[in-house]
Structure formats: structure tokens, C-alpha cells
Amino acid sequence: MSEEKSKHQRHKLIEYANGPSLEEINGTVSVPHGKGFWKTLFAYSGPGALVAVGYMDPGNWSTSITGGQNFQYLLMSVILMSSLIAMLLQYMAAKLGIVSQMDLAQAIRARTGKALGIVLWILTELAIMATDIAEVIGAAIALYLLFHIPLVIAVFITVFDVLLLLLLTKIGFRKIEAIVVCLILVILFVFVYQVALSDPSWGSVFKGLIPTSQTFSSSVKVGGETPLTGALGIIGATVMPHNLYLHSAISQTRKIDHNDEEDVAQAVRFSAWDSNIQLTAAFFVNALLLIMGVAVFKTGAVKDPSFFGLFQALSDTSTLSNGVLISVARSGILSTLFAVALLASGQNSTITGTLTGQVIMEGFVHMRMPLWLRRLVTRLISVIPVLICVSMTGGQTAIQQHEALNDLMNNSQVFLAFALPFSMLPLLMMTDSRLEMGKFKNALWIKVLGWLSVVGLTYLNLIGLPGQFEGFLGSNASKSALAMADTLSYIVIFAVLALLVWTVVELYLGNKRVEREQAAAVAK
Secondary structure, three states: OHHHHHHHHHOOOOEEOOOOOOOOOOOOEOOOOOOOHHHHHHHHOOHHHHHHHHHOOHHHHHHHHHHHHHHOOOOHHHHHHHHHHHHHHHHHHHHHHHHHOOOHHHHHHHHOOHHHHHHHHHHHHHHHHHHHHHHHHHHHHHHHHHHOOOHHHHHHHHHOHHHHHHHHHHHOHHHHHHHHHHHHHHHHHHHHHHHHHHOOOHHHHHHHOOOOOOOOOOOOOEOOEOHHHHHHHHHHHHOOHHHHHHHHHHHHHEOOOOOOHHHHHHHHHHHHHHHHHHHHHHHHHHHHHHHHHHHHEOOOOOOOOOHHHHHHHOOOOOOEOOHHHHHHHOOOHHHHHHHHHHHHHHHHHHHHHHHHHHHHHHHHHOEEOOHHHHHHHHHHHHHHHHHHHHHHOOOOOHHHHHHHHHHHHHHHOHHHHHHOHHHHHHHHHHHOOHHHHHHHOOOHHHHHHHHHHHHHHHHHHHHOHHHHHHHOOOOOOOHHHHHHHHHHHHHHHHHHHHHHHHHHHHHHHHHHHHHHHHHHHHHO
């Protein structure tokens, strides 16, 4: 009878789940012991690539290219700082998963109540769907540009990437990692090739890596954007909350003897190497995108910063900066490669977004559904606003339709600003805790840098909210509408801070409860 019940449970579409993180792949990848550095690093390489994908998804493209067009190399330092903060946060996320054997969602839920768990789950789901909107738009536009498929049909085609996911779940996690790495190399190759042809001023590029008083200025306005809003756009598109949940889960895919402290230390060390190498690649992709905005195109030449506009600009000889680019552009290869990279970026994000959704659902609310069903549901929800946007602008000019889609993609990122503090702050508290991490708790310098990063990013995200709310109204909004948007943004900021206080208090009390339970167990 119990065997029949168990079999019935396995066939349910939605079932209870409170086991190891991503149980189907947890501890499935063998790693060598006592071997050379490179062989061991190769065995641990892969999770970092899945995480790095989130730092170079379609949401990053227009912010970096527009930043280059408007402010030359000024915002290079913002890309560098965002990448360094990302390395720090992802290191802590991987370490939490390896040492505690819980992903971030599970670790938060173990210390907090059911009500807060549901709230944080919904918040993080919204953030994942926001990034999914960017992926739908990016993939649909890539299909339109490459194969001239009408946008509405192209949007529906993106739903069928669930079939790709079904195929990938059959071939094993290690092969998925390899496919993701190959797609990252495709993206990297495209932009290296285009920037190399443009022959940028490398002296100015390196000079831009050093922040100045102008980097976060709100007084200078170019193309309707200040350096501050450009920097906030880059930061918002770069550091994403769901990546922390994902990394804390997939870092557990390696077979580790948790009773052997040296084995755990090796896993933490090589996971950090893997993550930092892959995020360095992501930094180069984002830097190359900004350099494209400066060196590939003439200053101010890109009037339409949407993917359509960038594709068109790469085949328009009047917008390009030198003779070599112009001669290559005539063949159409520059614009075609751009669209191919855009499609690769969207497919990469499909894999990681689905895995992350499963992590937070299992961790926060202890529910599981098949990956294909989860992907289908979230993609269908994400497709709705894109279809509404396309249908509402159907009678307008092509430029207006392109701008509307670009605005939808950029404005959808507002949910990332809501969700980011609720992944960063618990992560820092967990990895600072000796109770949770033992000898692997954060060193003092990591703790200091971690708090500076968390407070700084939270502050920048929240002060950017009024501008993001105003962005929903378009460029012709009235003063009263703008005032209402500002008021709403301040209400949201207050709500975020109140929810943050609730989260911190519950985590602190939960930590104290576990300490008492452990002390009582030792006393017995």
C-alpha cells in the first residue's frame, strides 16, 4: 500500500518537497581528489557559467551600449564595480550551499516563519518573471531579425523553448554546463570581433575603469539620461537576486564528503575559482558592449537604443565609426552576428531561470513541479505583457513599437530592485554566522566588503525607484502623473524597508532558536 502511495506521489504534477536542493542533480558530479590544479578546476567548472549567464542576459545589452553612447567610457568603472561585487556575493552563495548543504531559500525558510516564506517566494518569482520578460523580448526580436518571423508569432515560438529544456533534462547536468559555456563563448566571440574591428582607444578604456566624481552625477544630462541613471541601469541589470539562490543550489551538484573538512575546503576553493573565472568573462562581455556604444558607432548615432535600432545601426554605414567596420557592415555580418548573440543569450537564460524557479519554490514553500511545467507556466505569464505591448502598438510606427518594447524590458527590471535586498542581506547574515558556517564563516575583510556592498546596492536600487516608476509613464507624462509616480515609489520604498526589517528580525530570532536547540542537545 505504501509503495502504491509513493508511486502515486511521484506522478503528481505538484508535490511536497523538503529534501536536498535540486535533488535530481544534487551530488551527482564526481570530482577528483589529490589531483593537479587544472584537472580539479575542470571538474568543478560549470556552475559558475550558469550563474554568469544572468550577468550578460538581454537586459544588460541596451543599458551598457546606451551608457557608452551617452557618456563615452565614464561608466566602465560601474561595470567593474558591479562585477567585483557580483564575485563577492556569488562566492558567499556557493560557500553557503557547500558548507550548510542548504540553498539560500532553504536556509532562510529554516530560520523564518511560513508567512514570510510565502512573501519572499512571491517577491522572488516576480523578479524571475521580470528577467523572463527581457528574455522573451530578446529571443523574439532575434527570431524576427534573423528569420523575418512576425513579432507576435516569434513571441509564441519562445514558449516552445520548454521543449529544449525537456531535451536538456535528459542529457545530464554536466552536458548542460558545457552547452551554456559554448553559448557564452559565442556571445564573447561576437563582441570581441566587432570591438576589434572598431579599434577603440584602449587608453581611454582603461582610464574609464577608475571612478570619478562624474560617475554618479545627476546634474549632467545626455540623451535624456544622467550618469547616475545610467549607472543605476547597469547595476540593476547586472546584480540579480535569483543568481544567489541558483548558485547556492548548483554548487551542491558535486560529490563532497561533508565529514572531511579538507574535502569541503577544496569544494569552496575551486567553486570560487570557477565563479570568478566565469564572472570575469561576463565582465568582458558587458565592457565590450559599452565599448561598442563608444567605438563601433559614431557618438550620438544610435537614436533607437532598442535591439531593432542596434541591429539596424550595425548594417547602416552612416552610423559606424571607421572604414573597416563600414566595409564589413556592407556584407550584413555585423548585424547578423549581433542577432545570433542575442538568441544565444536568451536561450542561456532559459535554463538558469527555470532551475532558479524550482530552487525557490522548493526552498520557500516546499512545493515541487516538473521543470517543463514550471517553464511553461512562467513563460506563458511572461509572454502576456509582451503580447499586450505588441498588440497595443500594432497601429503605430515601427520606431514607436520598438521603443515600447524597449521600455517594457527596462521597466520590468524594477522588480529586481525590490527583490535584491532580500537575497543579499540574509546571505550575508548566514555566511557571517559561526553557527551556520563553522570555520568557513566570512573573514573580517569579506564581512566588511559584504556589508558595504549590500548597503550600497540597496541604497542605489531604492533611490533609483522614483525614476523607474516615472519611466512607466513615458516621455510625455504630466506633472501630476509624475508626482503620483513619485508618491507610489516612496510608498514602495517604505514597504521594502519594513519587509526588510521583518526579514532581519525573523532571521535573528530563528538563529537564536537554533542556538538554544543545539545547546539543549549538547546538554543531554
